[in-house]
Amino acid sequence: MKPAAVRFYLLGERAAVLAADAPAELACQRRIWWLASQLRGHPGLIDIVPGMNNLTVVFDPLAVDGEAMLSELQQRWSGAAEACVTPREVRIPVRYGGADGPDLDHVARHAGLSPAEVVAAHSGAHYTVFFLGFQPGFAYLGGLPEALATPRRAEPRLAVPAGSVAIGGSQTGVYPAAAPGGWHLIGRTALTLFDPRREPPSLLLPGDSVRFVAEEADHA
């Protein structure tokens, strides 16, 4: 497979970006995680933020020269390896459907499946945390079975409850905190995804492998 074209550019006077062209691929993302881990602790760097197929490095512009940072990124990328550490596996128990997942039936109708088949497909798949964003501890997961992809709601909900497991387009995720949201809610977990007093504060980290486990309804 031909590797995606990669661009290097500055974002303002205090960030440098490495961005591979779409589509997002796990192999590329693994190199991004590897590079992020290599850069951590580098003097003058403030933040190292993986995105989807890209990496943004934030630095102190009075301590680090942006152009030099770009060449450094370029050099390190050409020698980058795919992160080959065994991913942590995180299991997320989910109560699917009912009051916890009011949109399960909608997703099932859209997919032409029964609600039970949606649950089986969603909990049967292996997911990977590509990156975190949107909210503290919100993980963008790759790996949703194509059959379950459902366009976002026309009218976003004003308040999605914390712990909601949702599908938006071809992505699935868990809301760490109550927030407005346009994704379809198919279930809910009792796990705390983000706790500022925990170390690390986020349950999910980039590179983690994630499985959803269907809980029996009477556990609700």
Next chain:
Amino acid sequence: MLEILRPGVQTTVQDLGRHGLRHLGIGQSGALDAPALRIANRLVGNPEGAAALEITLGPVRLRFLRDGWLALSGADFDATLDGQPVWCGWRQAVRAGQELHLAGSRRGMRAYLAVDGGIAVPEVLGGRATDLAAGFGGFAGRALQAGDRLPLGEPLALEGKAGSRPPAWTPEIRALPGPEYAEFSAAAQHALWSRPWHVTAQSNRMGYRLAGPTLDRTARHELLSHGVLPGVVQVPPGGQPIVLLADAQTTGGYPRIATVIEADLWKLAQARPGAELHFVPTTLAEARHALQQQRYHLNRFNWSAYGD
């Protein structure tokens, strides 16, 4: 202790924000007018990143429950201490029981109140700033309410006057072209730099939505989610730009037409709804120089306050 009697539109505990946590989706938070927070802290002998209050519009009333020193900076809110005027940009001794009243600003949007010893709320994830969206940090993770009593740090032994002249606000906001600048039409590129942009009412600590000519993007492809920062100027499909600020999310997916330089972010913090702004193109070298000048101004003030 510092007791809130009347909190105003939005008063929060802020410092210089959290850094190094964006990869966990944790935003920066912190004072929108960071230079003003640094000045207020220095006036009362605090480290410049100590926690202070960010006060948005007025009127606000607070009561001091211990002797100490206060300093106000940022927008001038016509403050009085038990009825006597308090000058913005100067430090002032205060006694337990005295009430500080901030009427509101004629110009500017946000005032900063620092107290010697700092606001001693517990540190969360390395900072004392309030993350309003996620609901942690600051005081109970929220904007202050009447009756809240804030802990203060150890009082400092200060003497005499110290003051600083605030920087002059102008509507010129220096910016660098963003990564997707070339994807916008020639007319949009021209409009960005040459037309006035008005601050809309949909502006808050997350970002300022501006109103002006529609900025057309000629490219149609969707962008993959990427890291964003305070100062990034995003253009959603509607064509009206949003300047991201301290409370913005850590990642976004809209095209970035420009980035406001760090040295000019405070001007946005002090721009009120309806204010007219002008983007001025600048260079990397100028952006760094402007930041250096801003830090130099702070250090020079420090010398005059303590070296005399």
